Amino acid sequence: MTDPKSRDLIVRPTVPKAGLEKFISKLKGVTILNVEPKVAAGKFKTIFESPDADYVICKTFDQMKAAKQSGKPFGYFKKVLSNADVDEIEKASQAGASFIIVDANDWKIIPLENIIAKLHRSKTKVYTTASSSKEVATMFAVLELGVDGVILSTDSIEEVEKASQQLSTQHFSIKPVKIIEVRDVGTGERVCVDTASMMGMGEGMLIGSRSNFMLLVHNESVGSSFTSPRPFRVNAGAVYCYTITPDGNTRYLSELESGTEVWIVNREGQARRATVGRSKIETRPLLLLRGEAGGERGTVILQNAETIRLVKPDGKLLSVTEVQAGDEVLGFAKPASGRHFGMEVDEYIVEK
Template identity: 30%
Template sequence: MKLCWLDIRGAGGAKDAIIEEAVHQRVDAVLSDDVADLASLPPTVTRVLMVSRGELPRAADEVDAVIVDSALDAERAEIAELYPKAEIGRFVEIVDSDTLDLACEAARTDPWSVLWFHEPTKIPLEIVLAAANNSKGGVITVARKMPDVEILCGVLERGSDGVMLAVNDVGDATEFKERTRASTPDLALVALTVTEINDVGMGDRACVDTCSYLREDEGLLIGSRSSGLVLSCSETHPCRTCRPGPSESTPAAFTRTRSRRTVGRTT
């Protein structure tokens, strides 16, 4: 389960009720740009202060982490003096290659890096997660909307360490927490019997390298939801003449016959 960071800066009049709901749902952290919003939170919730452009915040004890906008990097030392007991992280808005490099640096070196990606593609996040591999800090990715939460949790099959979502209404914190708990349900497979094999030619071969190690009888489900899926096992079964591949699955390929029909073929 991923870390749940709740951004209440835009909650308005519902802020107190949302905070109460967040505590009840055991969210991991609440973020605000006002220290007063964090004062009532129990020790079980990480109190995160967001510092962006403008006046520096006043010193306070009700803060566990301070996230500083990357535009204020020059003031980071001064902010750290105001909050000697808090972890100082960085907020980076990724809009180009330079800010992507800055995000990678923050992910490698800072205790917390909160990242907002301008483009909806998840490739930049994959680059940051690869750069942050084996680092001690935490990467928190900002979700634009509720349905993005599950996607961010699964990038590169592991996702970022946590997701932050701005909430405006009571009930959002509950749904947010549930989405971070989402898991892939088990599928019931049915054994099929091969009744006939016909030679239709060489066809094409497709090889898919996955990001994780596949064991015997694990692979890819090939086909369509309308007519059925067939499990194509990975090349991990023992073989007398060659070593099994660690993470390859060979799905069905297709060849076109003289009758202009497309026939499935596996290798």
């Protein structure tokens, strides 16, 4: 798992001049605009081709020399059409550019991969341009490291909000859950979630019968004499079970499908996004576990098989076939709240 790094979402408004002030007033979670400094009126930092901007964009090496004398952070803008342009960007970094802005319309991914590979150990940030939130998501994932920032050209507040979600991080308060009951519950349908990401030791998905009480179900990176490791898979639980998705909502496991985003969570509670490649629903023998933590109680129904494992507080794995009342495993628990079509709402609710 790559350590998360700070990333910048920079907005370049494309609304008509008459609607610019209203558009800017609606921006939330954005701190830098690609506009003339006078337009920002001191409410945002600016990145622009002006010595008055907070971050000065240069298009020539002479401009960089002048900007360097001003003491302000400065960068280099380059439209990338060939490897010669990539070499020029590397020289700009060596000349002291705080950031470089890569504009690559036709070939976008490969040039960025080459530039990130060349500059990822330097102090120069790599920025690029985008025209949609989907493109922003792609840019932040290039060569796994991703770019340091994206300049999003848009006239849509909704697109800005969607793009901002790509910067969001999540931390769950993981705590020991004491198991108070283990019971066979016959057969039923369970869901295997195969993601497009590899998982390591200590990582899995939060699964439960309630949105406020879940257990950390480990991935299948540990094989056995009868099964090969599948570090992209979480044998998550029965079809009705909840997991929490990056949009802040809960989803039933039965709803997960190719393209759905889920949180992969480690034993410290750090979460990262992963895309579901497929989900497999099959009939299997099931096991109910009931646990207690922080005054909250909850259950989860998992497949009754040796390869489904939970995580103990010391980090060791515990197969569900070996779980006994009194054991402690890691999970997530908080005071109950209601859910309406997966969205959290404040209402009285009792779930058993």
